Amino acid sequence: MMKVFRCAGRHGYAVEVSPFIPNRVACAASQYYGIAGCGTLLVLDETEAGVALVRRWEWSDGLFDVTWSEANEHVMVAGGGDGSLQLWDTTNHNAPLRVSKEHMQEVYSVDWSQTRGENFIVSGSWDQTAKVWDPALSQSLTTLRGHEGVIYSTIWSPHIPGCFASASELGGQVLFVEFPVTQSSSGDGTLRIWDVKSAACRLAVPAHRAEILSCDWCKYDQNVVATGSVDCSVCVWDLRNVRQPVNQLRGHTYAIRRVKFSPFSKTLLASCSYDFTVRFWDFSRNQPLLDTVEHHSEFVCGLDFNLHIPNQVVDCSWDETVKIYTPACLSSHSAAP
Template structure:
């Protein structure tokens, strides 16, 4: 059963399921499609009857991404159009715990590290830099430069400490080593802007990219001359890509064509297309606690929690 939360006047940019609380979701949203106006950070709980607001905050500028702390179940970080990162506490209805404003343009991506033994946040900005932060956001630990376009996506490797991937308007996917503050690999992945990247949860060498050219490409970082898989079907820009935490070959993408698509990238084939939004679909996440359940958000002012047929228990299509 699909559950829908409506947030009038707020257009969804990103959703992420809590790593601690199975039914909890954070959503970053903006007024006026993020072009002008303020933003909203919503913390939502799935209930038996629907979706309820646990906490919501307004911000003076649009909010474009959100990430949960991997160390504290109450803490989230959001990235804003004013160049700020905000550290919020869901148990505190007031102002953010901290606001860090070092970026000079929109912060379009934030991600909290997942490997054991480190606790870091990475941000990607339209100022063409990525910054790595301590979890209190007291100050950035390092600033990484190399992209020649805006950075749309920054994602930590779930396997390799101190390593993250970034995707940019310059058409490259880059792999960074934080300790040496260096770009280890630059892949000319698309001939158009890349809006999203993600790491495979099962293989440290596999990364996916989603582009304005409507394609999703899957790369083996050991040989980047050409993608190991090119997934075609979206009619407009691919806004976000996410690998399944439960099925090694399953990948999801959402797009400006109003759809969410599920793929078996190993067999290079589509599994399912979900068409339940009436505007750009910008945010997507798998629920780590609930195999098969996913959440997405759209510019049509809704957040939707559902289980697509291809991921449901007993599905014959499930990629292995």
Template sequence: MKVFRSPGRHGYAVEASPFLPRRFACAASQFYGLTGCGSLLVLDDSDSGVTLFRSWEWSDGLFDVTWSETNEHVLVAGGGDGSLQLWDTANHSAPLRVTREHTQEVYSVDWSQTRGENLIVSGSWDQTLKVWDPTLSRSLTTLRGHEGVVYSSVWSPHIPACFASASGDGTLRVWDVKAAACRLVIAAHHAEVLSCDWCKYDQNIVATGSVDCSVCVWDLRNVRQPVARLRAHNYAIRRVKFSPFGSTLLASCSYDFTVRFWDYSQNQQPLLDTLEHHTEFVCGLDFSLHVPNQVTHTHTYTHTHTHT
């Protein structure tokens, strides 16, 4: 396990580069995101440890980050001031573009992965979702329907112009961008849903993580009950991520200071492993797309751990 620390910053999201096997980005804030500034860090994992490649400061907290799927140097971050910023690792000083259409915190950003598509989705505490072109010049559409804060918005890796969102209203929703409409509403939990993610191998499988301490795995063809309900966390689940190397493998991180690994196909004992070396809330989590079983996670004191 390798550790990178950034004093005075609390990590909220981490994402592995889709291009460079040992590079990842971390979105962070001062004072637990309640006040103060934010930082966007680009980090490199080497044999000797995790090192800082590039960093930028922002005037408000940063809560999520996503890499471009077409340009290895470009990434987008979402801020507490309602902004999205387009950053380039070749530019040391300022973002390429800043847009402020959301009226409250941007808590989720994601770059589409389907072939021939190059779109960004953002989810905000203003209860809206917005879809953008890669220049962030202006939003292409605004989608409304959630009755609570939007915590998570993730593109389907299989279906063009389709993404899922999770909200404080307890629902998981599936959206059709071409029709500018919500196609499916799932009452996923009896509590706020803080995260969702699509299975990389099956277009019908989506996972949700909730304040009720459970991870639910859903088959979108039959949503009367989850395929699996995974319980072991003691506090709210901050993020869930499916593995890119196993169709039924996923990870979750929580305010209980742990990261847990699951195989939801194992009905009797789905919990595979638990990492308990954190000393604060674990907020960010991502799998490497290049190195099997390598996971990066960030929490609100020590920024990033890389674990294989």
């Protein structure tokens, strides 16, 4: 059974299920497709009857991503079109706890670290920088430069402390490079792996011949990362040998906006696209496409698996809806970690 929340005049960019509360979802949305106008941050609860609004905040610019705190069930961070990160608390009804505006352009990605003993936020911006923050967002701890194009995605490794991946748009022809590397005029269209402690890029992978809009880490293997691109493909990479992908998943007909690995299966992942679909894949199979879900009438931009409820998926679209559902292909999927 699918449950739907409609937010008129707000176009969904990102959804994330709470790491603490099984039925709770945050959604970052924007007015006028994120091109102009304000942003809205929604906190939603799935109920027996449907999806209920818990909290709604307005922001002066579009909101493009949201991440829950891994330490406090009430707290989340959103990234805005004005270059800001905002720290929100569901027990504070009116305004964010803190706003930090160091980025010079849109913040398109935010993520909260998951490894034990760490409590950091990473942000990626169209200003070509990634920044690492403490949980209070007082000021950035470090700024990482290296991408020569817009950064669309920044994701912490769930395994390796102080390590995150980032994905960028293409700035020209890209050649294989492994760090240490000298800057060249070859442009940028890479998946990059960063070490925060040394503030250095450890690996740069020319993952696609087009912009990479999303990346994600496998929850069961520290060496496996997936990338989703404007070239309509998802590539699965083993970071120990990046000369070619482990698998290239084809089926989408327009740019892939987001990729997510399953928290319950080592080889299962999902992707959503500007072709209005969500697709589910098992990259270990010769025929990896498990199913194509077509239930939106606009770009599908946000996607997440529920960490608490096996096989439950949440997505959001420019068609002003957030949808919570369990795809039949996941219920019958037999792959295990």
